Amino acid sequence: xxxxxxxxxxxxxxxxxxxxxxxxxxxxxxxxxxxxxxxxxxxxxxxxxxxxxxxxxxxxxxxxxxxxxxxxxxxxxxxxxxxxxxxxxxxxxxxxxx
Numbered sequence: 256x257x258x259x260x261x262x263x264x265x266x267x268x269x270x271x272x273x274x275x276x277x278x279x280x281x282x283x284x285x286x287x288x289x290x291x292x293x294x295x296x297x298x299x300x301x302x303x304x305x306x307x308x309x310x311x312x313x314x315x316x317x318x319x320x321x322x323x324x325x326x327x328x329x330x331x332x333x334x335x336x337x338x339x340x341x342x343x344x345x346x347x348x349x350x351x352x353x
Contacts, residue, residue, distance in 0.1 A: 256344065256345060256348065257274060259348065259352075263276060263293075264276055264277075264279070264285055264287065264289070265277075265278040265279070266278065266279050266280070266281060266282055266284075266285065266292075267279075267280075268280040268281070281307060282304065282307040282308060282311055282313070283307055283310070283311070289311060289313045290313070290314065290315065291313070291314070291315040291316070291317060292304060292308055292313055292315070292316050292317065293317045293319065293344055294316065294317065294318045294319060294322055295319050295322070296322065297322070298322055298323055298324040298327075299324075301318065301322065301324035301327040301328075302324065302326070302327045302330075304316075304327075305327045305328075305330055305331045305334075305336075308331060308334075308336060309330075309331065309334040309336070313336065314335075314336060314337060315336060315337040315338075315339075316328075316331050316336050316337070316338045316339070317338075317339045317342070317344050318338070318339065318340040318341060318342075319341075319342070319343055319344070320341055320342060320343050321341065322340065322341065323340055323341050324340075325340075328340050
């Protein structure tokens with residue numbers, strides 16, 4: 256996605272840098288406006304991510320393949336967040352913009 260011009264800000268408490276960018280421990284620490292959160296975490300971690308996304312008023316949440324948490328997705332939708340679940344953002348981008 257970086258090769259397509261998208262800025263990716265990693266959020267991972269286990270690393271200090273990824274993809275050539277500084278990594279943050281949580282969404283709440285990111286000092287910039289976030290347009291979309293792309294989740295590569297196990298489903299049990301999605302609830303906390305949704306809480307942070309709601310707090311920050313992030314407009315979109317993308318849960319990658321095999322990341323399914325219906326309860327958290329519904330909570331995000333109820334808060335006005337656009338949610339995609341169980342799809343790969345790169346595959347979807349390639350299918351539409353090749």
